[in-house]
């Protein structure tokens with residue numbers, strides 16, 4: 001081979017490689033840079049993020065497949081439901097149907113079980129009056145020794161004084177009660193440290209019992225407030241009304257309550273806000289409520305010895321009104337189980353410190369947090385250090401004798417939570433800030449005690465705030481969330497009804513840091529509790545096929561595989577139907593106009609997340625059948641015609657074929 005030929009070949013090779021390289025580089029500079037090769041700095045620059053933004057983003061990001069550290073249970077406000085939100089990702093995980101129909105979960109949309117639940121707590125005023133909404137305010141997780149135990153959740157309906165019990169094994173409502181004697185509530189729900197009782201403070205006083213009438217001129221004589229103690233039977237997972245009781249209190253508007261813990265276990269503290277007993281009447285020449293209710297400088301913190309009240313009830317000293325034992329106001333005074341502590345101007349929150357010794361009160365029209373010492377309260381009671389009695393004869397403890405501290409924190413303080421370092425965090429509504437301050441006593445000594453240390457602006461009009469396990473005996477610190485009423489300019493506009501704004505705050509450092517804004521577009525949440533995620537241990541499927549969530553056991557009437565079919569008994573038609581990917585069995589339900597139809601439906605699935613729905617078109621029915629679940633539908637086939645039924649969850653490739661027909665033959 002001639003040397004120059006070889007040279008030509010190798011030259012050609014070099015040229016070819018060089019050309020290839022040029023082509024390759026020109027292709028790669030034409031197309032976009034790989035997403036993964038972008039540095040954090042480049043991304044931040046492209047998106048206009050500051051270093052602080054990037055820092056916050058990294059603290060909230062939870063990658064796919066990874067879980068959140070904390071779970072928040074938030075009141076759903078007007079939606080009547082409960083929101084379940086992960087922290088720090090602030091991802092909405094679930095909406096739990098509580099008081100209002102929720103079609104996806106098949107709650108109030110045709111299942112016999114949910115209809116019975118809703119009916120059980122319906123307000124018996126007027127026939128056929130079905131409550132169709134609720135105003136949920138305060139969720140309360142069940143506690144053991146003052147700590148969240150992750151087993152149950154309670155939630156109130158302020159609008160109708162109802163309480164719902166949610167079992168955290170399947171995140172479903174198991175019981176709803178309409179509290180006797182009350183139309184509305186507000187100081188609800190709160191639990192005692194071992195969930196012996198679910199506490200409920202009335203708000204707007206009304207004549208007792210609740211469907212009775214008295215003219216507004218007889219407000220002082222006939223209208224009353226109530227503090228309810230609903231006995232929780234943990235084994236059954238139900239409130240036991242037979243062992244529950246209420247305490248009659250003056251017609252001041254009882255507001256939020258908190259149970260004493262540790263040293264103050266056995267006591268309950270409820271704020272109130274109308275010691276003036278103003279009755280409104282704006283337009284009739286009377287002062288409007290907002291002025292009438294705020295005339296006096298002090299209202300009364302209700303200090304209740306519930307352990308003593310329990311004994312008074314056991315001794316038969318309560319009388320039954322509307323089916324519940326009620327301790328009369330006079331008995332409460334005579335037995336020494338009710339005292340008042342003056343609390344400043346338009347009080348709202350009442351929050352007990354983790355050690356149980358301090359009760360923090362904030363006045364909406366005050367600039368202070370006022371802190372009472374439980375030890376001082378006990379001393380004042382023992383030595384009868386009263387500054388007087390209210391018009392009903394309830395002893396009023398001497399303010400200065402029970403006050404542990406008072407510190408100026410800003411205009412419009414509302415609610416307080418705690419961390420693991422001896423700090424308290426108070427929401428300051430009018431200023432739109434979170435105020436961080438030090439507790440005294442065992443937490444901070446000398447001039448470090450009772451000091452405002454920092455204020456952080458939030459956006460805007462903060463109501464409650466929540467910190468991780470921040471109302472228990474052992475708060476976690478780490479995160480707080482500011483629950484803001486107004487969002488104003490924080491989100492892309494969506495019309496004149498703006499979402500609420502949950503702002504996640506990192507409280508682990510020396511300064512509070514705002515991390516994330518989460519819009520809530522489903523109602524106005526009030527209170528939220530935040531629990532360590534690993535305390536929850538929910539089921540992933542129902543434990544056995546045929547499980548009835550209403551009884552939390554296998555239903556003897558559940559339809560069984562191999563036993564499907566239709567049985568007629570006179571006008572009653574009973575259908576036993578199973579559901580599994582991708583068919584219902586049977587697929588034809590043939591009935592006659594006017595028949596009473598019962599469908600027992602069981603999902604015989606065992607695979608996680610293989611949920612089926614069951615809707616009958618034109619009959620306003622939709623159920624959710626989670627793996628193993630059994631449910632029942634009952635209706636009168638009063639509309640003749642042909643009505644398809646189908647599965648409302650896209651459960652499989654043949655989901656659209658998971659269907660059948662209800663054939664209602666007209667009367668001759």
Ligand code: K7E
Pocket residue numbers: 137138186256348414415463464526527
């Ligand atoms: Cu302050 Cu109902 Cu707890 Cu609203 S309540 S904020």
Ligand code: CUA
Pocket residue numbers: 581582611612613647648649650651652655656658
């Ligand atoms: Cu079952 Cu779709």
